[in-house]
Amino acid sequence: MxxxxxxxxxxxxxxxxxxxxxxxxxxxxxxxxxxxxxxxxxxxxxxxxxxxxxxxxxxxxxxxxxxxxxxxxxxxxxxxxxxxxxxxxxxxxxxxxxxxxxxxxxxxxxxxxxxxxxxxxxxxxxxxxxxxxxxxxxxxxxxxxxxxxxxxxxxxxxxxxxxxxPLLQNFYMIIHPPSLYVGFVGCSVPFAFAIAGLASGKLDSEWIVASRKWTLFAWLFLAIGNTLGMLWAYEELGWGGYWAWDPVENAALMPLITASAYVHSMMIQERRGLFKVWNITLVSLTFLLTIFGTFLTRSGAISSVHSFAQSSIGTYFIGFLILAFVVTMSLTLYRWPELRGLAPSRKLRVAALVVGWAMAVTCVPGAITISRLPYSLGVRVALITVAVGACVFLGVEVVFRRLTAGLTVESQRPRFESFFSREFTFLLNNWGLVALLSFVLIATTFPMISEATTGEKVSVGPPYYNAWVQPIGLLVFFLMGIGTLFGWKKTSPSALRKAFLTPVVAFVATATLHLAFGSRIGFPAIVPSDPLYAGLLGRSLAAFNAITPLLGISLCVFNAVIVIQEFVFLLRARTVARERTPALYWWLGVLPGLAHLLLNLPGASRRRYGGYLVHFGIVLMFLGFTGKSWNLDSEIALAPGQHASLGHYIVEYIGPRVEMDETKRMAFADLRALSHGKEVGRLSPAKFTYRRAPNSPTTEVAMLHTLRDDLYLVVGSIDPQTKMASLQIHVNPLVSWIWLGCLLLILGSVVCLWPELARVRAWVPTRRLALEGTPDAV
Amino acid sequence: MPSNDPDLELERRVGQRLRVGLPVATLFAATAVTAVYSVGPGLLALAAGTLLGAITLLWASVRSLTTDGMVLETDNDYEVSDDALDRKARALRAIKDLETEHAFGKLADDDYAKLLVDYRDDAKNALRDLDVSLQARRKQAEQFIRAHLDKGAPRKPKPTKPASVASVGSTKRTVCPGCSASNETDARFCKGCGLALRAKESTDAS
Structure with missing residues (x-):
């Protein structure tokens, strides 16, 4: 060498x-x-x-x-x-x-x-x-x-x-960081297109169309990376769950939320020329959040399970974050006329830059100052709201109007056709996602915020996240389904009634059945929990969270029926247009038929139905998340021959076993799992002690996966003399559906990303699908 | 770009060969060295190849800025975008969406007819603007088309009978006498076979 x-x-x-x-x-x-x-x-x-x-x-x-x-x-x-x-x-x-x-x-x-x-x-x-x-x-x-x-x-x-x-020496760690990185780094490309649009002044849909596949690709890998992270936590960390609202997990989740909002809102700009500023904001936010996420991971500003990644480079990231923010905001303000459909003029640009920056540099320090005043939280929030509102009013209504006196500042951009349109439901969904992002962002950075305002570092624990995210998440989930039921531009009331009928019937029927039979099959519809706060807010949250299982399952069925209904509409339209998938593909199973159907659709329709597949994947993932309400946990010490029961499982401890290899000593606890009196598997949770890290043994989880639930066993310690093993037993219902949902999500994304086939081939189904007339005869 | 300078010509030829040859040689060398020795030397061979590639590309970049030297990419044939093209694409896309939503029963017939007229007007305006912006190259385009037709492309059939207007569903349509394709009532040519559906007149159809 x-x-x-x-x-x-x-x-x-x-x-x-x-x-x-x-x-x-x-x-x-x-x-x-x-x-x-x-x-x-x-x-x-x-x-x-x-x-x-x-x-x-x-x-x-x-x-x-x-x-x-x-x-x-x-x-x-x-x-x-x-x-x-x-x-x-x-x-x-x-x-x-x-x-x-x-x-x-x-x-x-x-x-x-x-x-x-x-x-x-x-x-x-x-x-x-x-x-x-x-x-x-x-x-x-x-x-x-x-x-x-x-x-x-x-x-x-x-x-x-x-x-x-040793924690990083497992299969998921080989693929989890690279896939998350592919997603994180991928967000740079749409951001580069957004900056290119701003810098060049080409702010029509060109940059959106150009960056569409890159955005979907980055989104897909963010989703895969997050799911693999959950798998790693579930399989490797051995605490019984897959998501702990750790700051670094949140840092990876936040760009996914904004990217999800963006992949929907970009469709509206592409079709209608609306949401130009919003799209620029979402793309920039997604990119800035990837940098912010890295800052969180690396700076050690907030304590996390990913502490192995801490260092001093956080300051570089925060510097870059500020630089990127300043450049993006300045360019956006400079291009304000183009973005808002106004006639560009130097005066207008200067006015936008001056007012925009003046508001930013006044509001942020002002809000921080007010937050440090010795009043109660409610008073401080009210004061900040009033101060920021006054600042925005002054900036826009007084200063901006004065600076642009004599200019037409009435926007010429297109408007919504109707509130009963897909565009509007997408907007609602975007707001829902941004609300979710705001909550996660504030909760994640709360230690920093509280330290800056009160001098005391206060962390937000998982119960608070769960309590707040459940209502917001279910709202977004509900809006996801609703959006699909509306058509572009305008939906007629009769069409809406027809579209809503089956999903609503399915929702009501599921809720009724769940209420009636849920408890009997071990999945009760209502699971009460203690309020986190005193007073009305705490009671309301607790009441909502108690019915989360009922709402979760019913909404899963509601959304699943919506997706199936859309595919039925498609098949019907294709039948009318005499464009059928050969029966042989369907006989071979649903998948080849579905693949043929989807991949032979023209580009825009393929993306639409690929998106529906992604929605179905998300439905399955939500089913898995809902299962968390019925988790059963137990900690017990067993001697060989003894058994413990949890839910419908009985776990029998056979005895300890020790094995060695070149790098580690492996202590197993051999167990037999029985369900309803029948043996369903043998499990061996273990503790591995690596020669290089003798003081930090790793936990090797043993699991029995079924579609109904996972039996999850962790061995705490094994006494070499008495052979007693202390065990943690978890029964986690419906978790497998999360991984299945992710597979479907990948499949749907691949359909969306599938390259355009030859133009001629793509036109054939387009013409037929449209039933009557095509726009090329205009 | 032809040049009489033999050195430049040689440099250009080297550039063209390296474009394909260098990646292939690098991969081959890395695989061979890994097979014969081990992964380590194989990685070194790969690093050497990529480094050589980087030097070549950066050299080509500098040369293409300053002279007509090493050519790895030509600078002609760049597509120029047009605002009207974007508006046309958006209007056509909107019409496509309307038709899909109408076909799926999400849009009432009246709303469909009304919105369709609006978006067709948008598309027509965009096409008209495109025509204006392309006026300078129209003659050239017509020459291309004539040359293509002369090469033996099938001629369009002459109209034998006037196109009939039929009502399909709730919207009036024109049925092409040549191929029976259903067209818009204001269409001048059939979208299926290109047949002239009505005599040239001063309409606003494109």
């Missing part, structure tokens, strides 16, 4: 920084000159930068494979006993490497995006490249000055490394 390898790696990072800066400059020159030659140059340089980043990642992988323990990062996150797959996993196992890995994924996105852009979107392209390059420069600065994966240990090379955290 050559001696200058670490220096070579560091030089590579500096070279990436120089190449990205050069590409940034050339791309801006291309945008300014509108000459294709600088654009060609910028495109080539973007490819070159991506290749350079790939070189750096491959070099780090080489350092891991060749056990180059001179590198601090390699020594810290690997050892000689690790197998090849885990050595590659170590690339993102720690902070310095995960930043390089992030950069590598960004490089892949850049190369793919530049390739995909080809010779289209010439006005947007230079700005897209420039924005992505600015991101590359940021990550290079971060690595070069604070988290260099090629930095050497001060003490010199060790004989062996410290090894990867």
């Amino acid at each position: 050559w001696r200058t390898f670490p220096a070579f790696g560091t030089t590579l990072i500096l070279c990436i920084m120089v190449a990205a800066s050069y590409t940034f400059a050339v791309a801006l020159a291309a945008a300014r000159t509108r000459n294709p030659r600088p654009l060609v140059s910028a495109r080539l340089a973007a490819y070159g930068t991506s290749a350079l980043i790939t070189t750096a990642v491959v070099c780090l992988a080489y350092a891991f494979v060749s056990h180059d323990f001179r590198l601090r990062y390699v020594a810290h996150y690997s050892d000689r006993s690790m197998s090849l797959p885990y050595l590659f996993t170590s690339l993102w196992g720690g902070q310095d490497g995960s930043l390089l890995w992030w950069l590598f994924l960004l490089a892949l996105y850049i190369a793919a995006c530049v390739r995909w852009l080809g010779k289209r979107y010439v006005e947007l392209q230079p700005y897209v490249i420039a924005t992505l390059m600015a991101l590359v420069v940021f990550f290079c600065v971060l690595m070069a000055f604070s988290a260099n994966p090629f930095a050497t240990s001060v003490a010199g090379a060790k004989a062996d490394g410290e090894g990867l955290n």
Whole structure:
């Protein structure tokens, strides 16, 4: 191994920084000159930068494979006993490497995006490249000055490394961080398109259409990453659940919420030219939340189970966050006339910039000051509301009007056709999602907020999250179904009655059946809980949460029926249009028939029905979340031969067993599970003690999965003398439906992302599906 | 871009070869070295290849800025977007949505007819604007079409009988005498076969 390898790696990072800066400059020159030659140059340089980043990642992988323990990062996150797959996993196992890995994924996105852009979107392209390059420069600065994966240990090379955290050495950890990163990094591409739209002034639907597939792709991987995170927590952490409202979990959830809102609202801009500012806000928010999430993970500002990722680079992220926010807000204000359908003029732009920024710099410090006043919470919230309201009124009605005196500031943009339209229900759904985001954001950052306002760090615990998220989540879930029942533009009352009839009947029937028979089958419709707060608010929340199981199951059926009904409408329309899926596909099973049906639809319809499949996946996931209401937990110590019962399960302890391998000592507790008197499986929860971390044994959960419930066993300790095992037994109903729902969600997203087939082929069903007339004869 | 400079010509040829050759050679070398030695040296071969690729691409970038040197991408044929195109796409999309919602029974006949007229007007205006913006290239386009037709593309059949207006469902339609496709009443040409449905007149149809 050559001696200058670490220096070579560091030089590579500096070279990436120089190449990205050069590409940034050339791309801006291309945008300014509108000459294709600088654009060609910028495109080539973007490819070159991506290749350079790939070189750096491959070099780090080489350092891991060749056990180059001179590198601090390699020594810290690997050892000689690790197998090849885990050595590659170590690339993102720690902070310095995960930043390089992030950069590598960004490089892949850049190369793919530049390739995909080809010779289209010439006005947007230079700005897209420039924005992505600015991101590359940021990550290079971060690595070069604070988290260099090629930095050497001060003490010199060790004989062996410290090894990867045992918690991270499992299958889900191989795939969970990369998929979440793919989602996180993927949010940069739609953001780059939004910035390109703002910078170039092309604010029609072009940037939305151009970034649509990228957005869906990022959304899909955010969803997969979050679900894999749940699986990892469920299978590996051994506390009996899958979601603990940990700040880092929330950080990964928040961009998913805004991205979900955006994939719906972008359809409205594409179709109607509405929601331009809203879409820019959602895309920017999604991107900023990915950066904010990383800041939360890395800064240690809020304590989390992901504490292994903490470091000092949080300040860099907060700096970048502020910079990105300032740039986005300034560009949005500058383009205010175009966004609001007004005639652009210098006066209007200046007015928007001045008023916008004046409001921002007055409201935020003002609100912080008021929040520190020695009044009760209610009074302070009221004061902040009044002050912010007054500030906005003054800014918009007095200052803005005065600055734009003589100009037409009446918006010319299109308006809603009717409140009974899909557009309006999408808007409601967006508000619901933003309410959910606001709650999660405030609750996650509450320790920081409370410290800033009262000087005391107060954390929000899972019971508070559960109490508040359930009503908001169910509202959004309800709106998800409702939106599907409305048509675009305007829905006639008779059509609405027809569309609502079956789902509402199904909802009422399910609720009645649940109330009547729920308790008998072990899923009672009403599960009371203690109020979290004293007074009316606490009682109302507790009352709502008590009926959550009833509402959850009934809404699942309501939404499922809606999706099925939409597919029935489609099949009927296709039958009328004599466009049928060959019967053979249906005979082979539902899936081939469904695949043929969906993949032969024209682009817009395919996305629509792919979206419905995603909705069905979400229905199944909600079914799983609702199951949480009926969780059963027990902690017990058993001697060999003794048994314990929980729900319909009886668990019989056979005895302990100890095994050893090269890296760890494994202590198992062998158990037999019986249900209704019949043996349903043998389970062996265990404690693994790794040689490298003898003081922190890991918990290996044993589970029995069924569609009805999971039997989840954790062994706390096994006494070597008495052979007594202390066990945690959990019966978690309906959890498997979450994973099944995620699979369906992936399937639906793939249908949405399926590439357009040949134009001619796509037109055939379009013409027939429309029954009568096509727009091309206009 | 032809050039008489032999050095430039050589550089361009090298660029074209490297475009395909370098990735293939890198992957082959990395696989071969991994098979013969181990993963470590294979990774080094991969790193060497990507580094070479990065240098080539950055060099090509600088050269394409300054001269007609190494060409990995040409700078012609870039598509230029048009606001009218966007408006046309949006109006057509809206019409498509209306038709789908109407077919699924979510939109009443009256509302459908009313909204359809509005969006068809939008689409017509956008098409008219497009026509104006493309006027400069119209002759060129007509030459292309003539050349294509002369190559032996099938001629459109002459109208043999006047198109009939029929009422399908709640909306009036024109049935094409050539192919029986159902068209809008103001359509000048059949959308199925391109047959002229009515004599050229000063209508607002496009």
